[in-house]
Amino acid sequence: MKNIRNFSxxxxxxxxxxxxxxxxxxxxxxxELREMSEQVLDSMDIEKERGITIKAQTAxxxxxARDGQLYNLNLIDTPGHVDFSYEVSRSLSACEGALLVxxxxxxxxxxxxxxxxxxxxxxxxxxxxLNKIDLPAAEPERVCQExxxxxxxxxxDAVRASAKSGIGIEDILETxxxxxxxxxxxxxxxxxxxxxxxxxxxYVGVVMxxxxxxxxxxxxxxxxxxxxxxxHLCEQVGVFTPKSVQRDALSAGEVGFVIAGIxxxxxxxxxxxxxxxxxxxxxxxxxxxxxxxxxxxxxxxxESHDYDALRDALEKLQLNDASLRFEPEVSQALGFxxxxxxxxxxxxxxxxxxxxxxxxMDLITTAPTVVYQLVMKDGEVVEVENPSKxxxxxxxxxxxxxIITAHILVPQDYVGAVMTxxxxxxxxxxxxxxxxxxxxxxxxxxxNEVVMDFFDKLKSTSRGYASLxxxxxxxxxxxxxxxxxxxxxxxxxxLSLIVHRQSAQYxxxxxxxxxxxxxPRQMFDIAVQAAIGSHIxxxxxxxxxxxxxxxxxxxxxxxxxxxxxxxxxxxKKRMKQVGNVEIPQAAFLAILQVGDK
Amino acid sequence: MIQPPxxxxxxxxxxxxxxxxxxxxxxxxxxxxxxxxxxxxxxxHEARNGFDExxxxxxxxxxxxxxxxxxxGRPVTxxxxxxGTPSLFSPAAMDRLLAGIRARIRLHPDAEITMEAxxxxxxxxxxxxxxxxxxxxxxxxxxxxxxxxxxxLGRIHDGNEARRAIExxxxxxxxxxxxxxxxxxxxxxxxxLDDVSVALGMGVTHLSAYHLTIEPNTLFAVRTPxxxxxxxxxxxxxxxxxxxxxxxxxxxxxxxxxxxPGHRARHNLNYWTFGDYLGLGAGAHGKISAHDGIVREMRExxxxxxxxxIAAGSAIQSRHKVGRKDLPFEFMMNxxxxxxxxxxxxxxxxxxxxxxxxxxxxxxxxxAGLIEPHPTMLRPTLAGQRxxxxxxxxxxxxxx
Numbered sequence: 001m002k003n004i005r006n007f008s009x010x011x012x013x014x015x016x017x018x019x020x021x022x023x024x025x026x027x028x029x030x031x032e033l034r035e036m037s038e039q040v041l042d043s044m045d046i047e048k049e050r051g052i053t054i055k056a057q058t059a060x061x062x063x064x065a066r067d068g069q070l071y072n073l074n075l076i077d078t079p080g081h082v083d084f085s086y087e088v089s090r091s092l093s094a095c096e097g098a099l100l101v102x103x104x105x106x107x108x109x110x111x112x113x114x115x116x117x118x119x120x121x122x123x124x125x126x127x128x129x130l131n132k133i134d135l136p137a138a139e140p141e142r143v144c145q146e147x148x149x150x151x152x153x154x155x156x157d158a159v160r161a162s163a164k165s166g167i168g169i170e171d172i173l174e175t176x177x178x179x180x181x182x183x184x185x186x187x188x189x190x191x192x193x194x195x196x197x198x199x200x201x202x203y204v205g206v207v208m209x210x211x212x213x214x215x216x217x218x219x220x221x222x223x224x225x226x227x228x229x230x231x232h233l234c235e236q237v238g239v240f241t242p243k244s245v246q247r248d249a250l251s252a253g254e255v256g257f258v259i260a261g262i263x264x265x266x267x268x269x270x271x272x273x274x275x276x277x278x279x280x281x282x283x284x285x286x287x288x289x290x291x292x293x294x295x296x297x298x299x300x301x302x303e304s305h306d307y308d309a310l311r312d313a314l315e316k317l318q319l320n321d322a323s324l325r326f327e328p329e330v331s332q333a334l335g336f337x338x339x340x341x342x343x344x345x346x347x348x349x350x351x352x353x354x355x356x357x358x359x360x361m362d363l364i365t366t367a368p369t370v371v372y373q374l375v376m377k378d379g380e381v382v383e384v385e386n387p388s389k390x391x392x393x394x395x396x397x398x399x400x401x402x403i404i405t406a407h408i409l410v411p412q413d414y415v416g417a418v419m420t421x422x423x424x425x426x427x428x429x430x431x432x433x434x435x436x437x438x439x440x441x442x443x444x445x446x447x448n449e450v451v452m453d454f455f456d457k458l459k460s461t462s463r464g465y466a467s468l469x470x471x472x473x474x475x476x477x478x479x480x481x482x483x484x485x486x487x488x489x490x491x492x493x494x495l496s497l498i499v500h501r502q503s504a505q506y507x508x509x510x511x512x513x514x515x516x517x518x519x520p521r522q523m524f525d526i527a528v529q530a531a532i533g534s535h536i537x538x539x540x541x542x543x544x545x546x547x548x549x550x551x552x553x554x555x556x557x558x559x560x561x562x563x564x565x566x567x568x569x570x571x572k573k574r575m576k577q578v579g580n581v582e583i584p585q586a587a588f589l590a591i592l593q594v595g596d597k
Numbered sequence: 598m599i600q601p602p603x604x605x606x607x608x609x610x611x612x613x614x615x616x617x618x619x620x621x622x623x624x625x626x627x628x629x630x631x632x633x634x635x636x637x638x639x640x641x642h643e644a645r646n647g648f649d650e651x652x653x654x655x656x657x658x659x660x661x662x663x664x665x666x667x668x669x670g671r672p673v674t675x676x677x678x679x680x681g682t683p684s685l686f687s688p689a690a691m692d693r694l695l696a697g698i699r700a701r702i703r704l705h706p707d708a709e710i711t712m713e714a715x716x717x718x719x720x721x722x723x724x725x726x727x728x729x730x731x732x733x734x735x736x737x738x739x740x741x742x743x744x745x746x747x748x749x750l751g752r753i754h755d756g757n758e759a760r761r762a763i764e765x766x767x768x769x770x771x772x773x774x775x776x777x778x779x780x781x782x783x784x785x786x787x788x789x790l791d792d793v794s795v796a797l798g799m800g801v802t803h804l805s806a807y808h809l810t811i812e813p814n815t816l817f818a819v820r821t822p823x824x825x826x827x828x829x830x831x832x833x834x835x836x837x838x839x840x841x842x843x844x845x846x847x848x849x850x851x852x853x854x855x856x857x858p859g860h861r862a863r864h865n866l867n868y869w870t871f872g873d874y875l876g877l878g879a880g881a882h883g884k885i886s887a888h889d890g891i892v893r894e895m896r897e898x899x900x901x902x903x904x905x906x907i908a909a910g911s912a913i914q915s916r917h918k919v920g921r922k923d924l925p926f927e928f929m930m931n932x933x934x935x936x937x938x939x940x941x942x943x944x945x946x947x948x949x950x951x952x953x954x955x956x957x958x959x960x961x962x963x964x965a966g967l968i969e970p971h972p973t974m975l976r977p978t979l980a981g982q983r984x985x986x987x988x989x990x991x992x993x994x995x996x997x
Contacts, residue, residue, distance in 0.1 A: 521828075523965075523984050546832030549985040551807040551853050553934060555624055555868050556882035558893070558927055562993075565930075569990040 002182045003069060004253040006211070007127075008076040008091050010116055011101035012109040012467065016131040020101060020163035020172075021059065021077050025242065027169050028061035028073070058209060058255055060239035065177045073176060074239075074255040076196070089118050090270065090288055094196045094211035094255055097125040097180030099172065100147070104130040104138035104160070107438065108150050109467035110409035116151050126151075127179050128158035129172055134165050142437070149436040150409070183253035190281040191215035191223075193250075193258070193274040198265060200319035204236070206262035209255070210274060213285060216251035222277040223260060226284040230267055231277050232260040265319050293325050293341025294472070295451050296385045297348055298366035298494060299355070300337030302574055302585070306361065307336045313359035314338060317351060324351060329386065333492040333578045334364055339386055342368075345451055364576050366494045367591045370447045373400040373475045388493035390482045393533075400475040401498075402447040405430065407440060408458065410466035415439050417461040425449035426500065444473060448498070453592055483508055485515065486529040486536075490579050497591055509538040510594040518587040521545040526581055614949025618886050619872040621668055622675045622864050623698070625657060626878030627683040628900050631715075635751045635816035636778075636809060640880030640898050641681045648900070650690050653878075656907040658697040660877045660896070663911055665701065667885050667892075668875055673702055675709040675864035678732075684714035688726025695731045709863040711736055711774075716762030717754045724762075728769040734862075735766045736774040736803075741781060742795045749782045749822065763799045772860055774803035779838065780831035781809055782822035789834040790841055797845045802860040806838055807853050852934045852985065869931045870939060871947040879903035879912075891919045891948075924948040925955055926992040929975075933985060938969070938976025958991040967991075 011017035061073040076091045092098060098119045102108055119126050128147050130140050140160055147155035159175055161168030193210040201207050210217075217223070221234045238246040239256040250256045262268050271287030301310045314326050325341035342348040348368055355361045372384045374391070375398040384390055390399075406427070410418050412434075422429070422443045431442035445454075450470065458466050481504050485495035499507050508530030515528045519542055526542040548568075553561055575582040629644035676698070678691075691712070698704065711734040712727060714720050724735065741747055742756040754762075766773045775796045779789040796804055808831060811817050826834065839849055847855040851869060854862065867874065876883035880898035884891060894916040897903040906912030919927060928948055932939045941952055959975075962968040967981035967988040981988045 523980065523987065543829075545984075546828060547835065547983040548987055549852055549983060551810050553852075553868075553930065554865065555874050555876060555884065556880075556895075558882075558884075558930065561930065562923075562926065565986055565990055566993060568986055569993055572990070 001185070001187060001251075001253045003071045004074070004183055005071060005097065005176050005180050006074045006076065006095045006183055006253070006255055007097040007099060007176055007180050008095045009099045009101055010088070010112060010119060010126070011131075012103070012106075012112045015101055015103040015106065015109075015112075016163045017101055018077070020099075020129075020131065020161075020169075021075060023163050023166060023169045024061060024073070024075060024173065025059055027173065028063050058240045059242040060245075060254075060256070061241070063173050063177070066174060067177075071177050072254070073173070076255060088115050089122070090196050092119050092122050092124050093288075094194065095124055096183055097127060097176065099176070100126050100128045100151070100153075101131050102128065102143055102147060104133050104140050104143050105135045106465075107139075107143050107146050108409065110407050110440075110469040111467055113150055113409060113440075114407065114469035116153075120153075125180050126153055127175055128153065128155045129168075129175075130158050130160045131163055133160040134162040134167060146436045146438065150438065150440070185212070185252035186214045187216065187252040189214040189252075190279045191217055191221075191274065191276045192281045192285055193217060194285050195268060195270050195272050195274065196255075198268040198270055198322075200265050204259050204261075206259070206265055206268045208258045208260075208268050208274075210250070210258050211255050212250050212252050214252055214281065215276070215279075216249050217258065217274070217276075218249045223258075223274050224277045224280060225267070225269070225272050226275055226281070227269060227272040227287070228267065232262055235259050235261055265322060270322060292472075293323070293343065294447070295342045295344055295348055295368045295370060297340055297342070297368045298329055298331060298334070298337050298364075298386065299326075299340050299352070300331065300334040300364040300366075300494070300576075302362035302364055302576055304335045309359070310338065310355070310361055310363075313355050313361055314340070316359070317354060321351070323347070331366075331388070331494045333494045334366075334576060337364075341385070345455065362574055364494070364585050364588050366588050367497065368451045369498065370402050370451055372402075372480070372498060374398070375400070387482060387496040387498045390496075390498060393481075398477050399480045399498075401478045401480060403444050403473045403476045404447045404450060404470040405473045406443045406445050406450065406468060406470040408443065408466055408468050409435075409438050409440050410462050411438055414462040414465060415441070418458065418466055421454075421457055421461050425454055445470075446476075446478065446500075447472070481532050483511075484531045485511065486527075486531060487515075487519075487581050487583070488527055488579055489529075491531075492578055492583075494588060495590075504532055505537055507591070507594055508532070511591055512538040512540040514590040514593055515587055516540040516542050518590055519581070519583055522582060523548075524580075614890070615886055615888055615947075616949075617946065618671065619870075619947055620674045620867055621671045622677065622867045622872060622874040623673050623702075624864075624874050624876045624878075624881055624883070625676065625678045625683075625694075626876065626881040626896075627653075627678060627680040627686060628879040628898075628903075629685055630680065630682045631685070631717075632751065632753055633816075635820075636812070638812035638815050639679075639681070642900060644685070650686055652904065653900075654686075654690050654694045654697070656904050656912075657694060657877050658701070659907050660912060661698060661701050661875075663907070664875055664877065664883075667887075668702075668873075671703075671873075672705050673698075673708060673875075674705045675867060676704075676711070677864040678710075678712040680713055682715050682720075683712050684720040684723065684727070688723050688730050691727055691732065692730035709734055709772075711862070711864055713738060714762070714766070715754065716759040718758060718761075721758075721762040721765045724765050725769050733770065734772040734774070735770045736776065736805075737762055737766060738776045739763070739796070740776060740778045741792050743784075743788055743792065746781045746784060746788070750778070751816075760795070760799065763796070763801060767800055772803065773801050774805060774862065775801045776805045776807065778807050778809045779834045780826045783824045784826055784834075786830065786833055786837060790837055793838045793841050797842070797847075803854070803856045803862060804842065804847065805854050806835075806842075808835065850936050852982065866935075869935050870943060871928050871931050886947075891924070893917055893919060921950065922994055924950055925958070926989065926994070929992045930989055932975060933968075933977050933981065933988060936977075936982060938971075938974050941971075941973050941975050944975065955992075962988055962991050965991075 009017045059075045063071045063073050065071055144155040159168050159171045192214040193212045195208050195210055197209040198206055219234055223234050224231045236259040237250045238244055273284035275281040301307055318324050323343050326338040329337055329339040352365055374382045374396040376396050427443035427445040429443055433440045479501045480498050481501050483497045483499050483504055484491050512528045512530045525544045528540045529536050530538040575584045628642050629648050630641045633643055710732050712732045713736045716737050716739055739759045740750055742759055744756055777792050811821055842855045849855050850861055873886050874884055879900045881896045883894045895914050896912045897906045897914045903912045963970050969976040969978055
């Protein structure tokens with residue numbers, strides 16, 4: 001056990017975490033050269049394309065250190081985006097140490113700070129590494145200072161490396177061995193294994209990634225889930241190198257997988273403790289906080305007969321993504337669909353993309369929204385996840401919106417611009433702290449404003465330098481109204497929004513104008529109106545198209561012209577018919593393109 | 598009013614879908630041009646090193662002989678020589694070709710024989726000869742009379758040549774069509790109307806006014822002119838030129854075709870009433886009905902491949918039977934181009950399908966105001982003419 005090191009990597013997106021992981025795997029011979037593809041731990045196509053990590057992945061590596069001894073290094077890769085921070089804390093709780101990888105040309109980012117604090121809170125040893133040291137813009141001294149200023153850990157002798165060029169890889173591995181403590185635990189005690197993650201595999205059923213804290217686990221052992229009491233027969237144990245490799249046993253201190261013929265993901269709850277039925281542990285390990293959906297959106301099939309296919313697809317996605325929530329919903333405009341809950345905007349985008357790509361679904365996604373609390377006349381508190389479900393204002397006394405506390409780390413040059421942005425988004429400043437050349441701004445902000453386009457705006461006002469981390473704070477009463485959109489006089493429920501009264505006029509006008517751009521001209525005039533209650537606040541007209549006809553058609557043209565019309569027909573299919581108006585997908589998300597005053 | 602089909606062959610008694618065969622036309626393709634125009638997506642090839650005129654005429658006649666069994670005994674009512682540029686051929690070659698056709702197939706004494714011609718000096722000197730060879734209708738690809746628009750279209754003639762060509766054509770032919778295009782790069786409404794007025798003033802009997810379409814696989818598709826008129830302006834042009842032509846006594850009988858009374862293009866009407874046509878020459882398309890269905894075929898597109906094919910006994914590159922489910926759409930795609938529509942009975946006569954297969958889409962089309970509610974006619978409304986594509990998509994895959 002003294003030669004085991006469990007560690008993860010904390011880094012901001014693009015700071016080179018996955019590339020560094022690849023280098024470790026290569027260095028320790030986890031994969032043959034021919035098996036190496038870029039960013040091997042990011043196994044989903046979307047992860048590779050977007051360069052982000054969504055699910056935690058692991059690699060068990062064997063490293064011969066300079067002291068001549070062999071060490072088992074278990075690398076647990078973690079996601080780097082704020083939406084997936086719960087996955088980070090799970091991964092970290094399986095580790096004794098974490099490498100803090102900071103881009104030597106960029107410096108520390110808010111997300112990294114947040115994850116670092118999580119690590120420190122969990123008692124994990126944080127070891128700083130400066131990556132991309134070979135870039136001309138690298139400023140190692142400044143970045144070291146920043147790590148010390150902002151995070152407050154010693155960074156003078158941080159390893160300087162370049163994952164891309166392979167500089168300093170061995171030095172990092174040495175530091176892992178020397179600085180990160182070996183796991184503690186009782187190898188002979190009753191089994192206690194923490195489920196860090198679980199996913200569904202089509203061939204073997206549920207696969208659980210576990211950290212053995214005490215005892216050991218072998219195939220044929222009868223295991224018990226301490227939360228539910230359910231018992232299963234352990235079929236296989238092993239580790240990822242990152243290929244899956246079967247082992248005879250997993251023992252205290254190790255991280256590996258367990259397969260026990262489980263058919264449903266919910267029976268293998270992440271955070272639960274596994275023990276042996278024959279020799280059970282007295283108490284379970286502390287688990288994880290249940291994740292709560294933060295952002296909601298309606299997902300509807302473009303073709304109503306694809307409803308069942310969409311439900312199947314969502315169910316399949318949920319097998320591997322326990323944080324995805326969905327329930328059936330009916331919209332007058334869009335028909336049958338699902339109200340889905342997500343961890344954040346990126347999560348929404350990823351789910352949407354996977355549905356379109358892996359399940360070939362044509363989808364209409366409504367604008368993302370948050371949960372509102374209503375205090376009804378009779379004092380009952382009701383939660384509303386869908387703006388169109390907001391009752392008439394006479395039915396409730398108060399409407400409350402979720403407020404988050406946002407931490408924004410930004411270079412001094414952009415502080416003014418970022419503060420202006422936060423004020424526009426109804427933010428209330430709580431703190432402002434100078435940390436070297438960066439400033440940490442703390443704001444309380446309505447989450448409603450953040451889910452719209454805050455992140456994009458923040459990036460553009462700071463030329464990409466500002467970074468954001470946030471957590472839910474509380475529900476707060478606010479003067480909110482429902483903004484409806486009418487197309488040819490008909491209210492389109494899927495386009496309703498809840499907005500602050502102050503910005504309602506402006507948003508309504510801009511949204512109507514945006515819809516005019518996005519809805520293609522059709523055979524008749526189309527009126528787009530924005531309304532608060534029965535009060536129309538904006539109107540735009542989409543002028544009728546004048547003609548749609550092929551100029552020529554003679555003997556030889558049939559096949560080609562037919563293809564052209566088939567294409568036109570297919571294009572229309574991707575639009576949703578609301579009344580007699582065809583509305584393209586993009587129009588349902590038009591609000592995201594509406595700027596601020 | 599569309600004339601009831603004459604020259605049809607009765608198949609009654611064969612107990613099949615089609616009870617009689619439709620009229621048969623002959624299309625002859627001439628694949629060479631002096632220069633390929635940037636908007637053109639027809640099968641045309643620049644004749645840099647000239648071409649073998651006599652060899653091609655021989656090939657067309659051999660092609661006809663190879664195709665004869667498929668159209669045995671059926672009279673031909675119209676011939677159309679298109680391209681490419683058929684007027685690059687000599688009157689003598691055309692004379693030999695038409696004589697050869699008459700010798701091999703029964704040509705109706707009244708047959709309309711059209712030839713496409715370029716309005717260049719080289720061509721219009723031959724117009725008289727073409728008339729003497731038996732061609733009785735000339736279709737001149739003028740496109741525009743304005744020099745800057747002709748340049749933008751890559752045309753090799755100028756406005757004066759175009760006027761001269763029409764003048765000469767009218768001295769020899771009773772029936773002359775001029776092709777014009779509108780919505781040209783940088784064109785104004787007044788310029789579009791000017792082109793129409795010039796043609797009308799010269800006394801042409803038929804006028805085709807095409808909205809410039811950017812077709813895939815053309816130079817314009819790759820380098821699309823930046824200053825094309827927008828949808829509203831081009832719609833204004835269409836409406837204005839329609840009004841102008843109506844005032845001059847022209848009937849707007851098809852999407853882009855206008856004619857003085859009695860001068861409609863009979864060859865094209867045969868396409869639009871879903872008649873049969875035998876396509877001879879490189880890249881020519883044909884549609885031939887038989888008692889057991891309708892076959893579409895295409896000849897080899899490259900002139901060299903076509904000539905080699907003919908020499909080897911067949912130049913057919915592809916041939917397929919039109920499926921039942923495609924027939925309603927294919928029929929409508931043609932028939933609904935006609936302003937006056939066609940009798941509902943023609944649908945069954947040409948496709949062998951019962952009118953009931955049209956019921957659902959017709960109902961939707963009527964609801965959308967695209968087709969006239971009429972018990973015996975299939976006729977688009979004005980909206981249906983303007984939004985013909987929307988009307989036609991209702992019939993896509995409706996035959997199953």
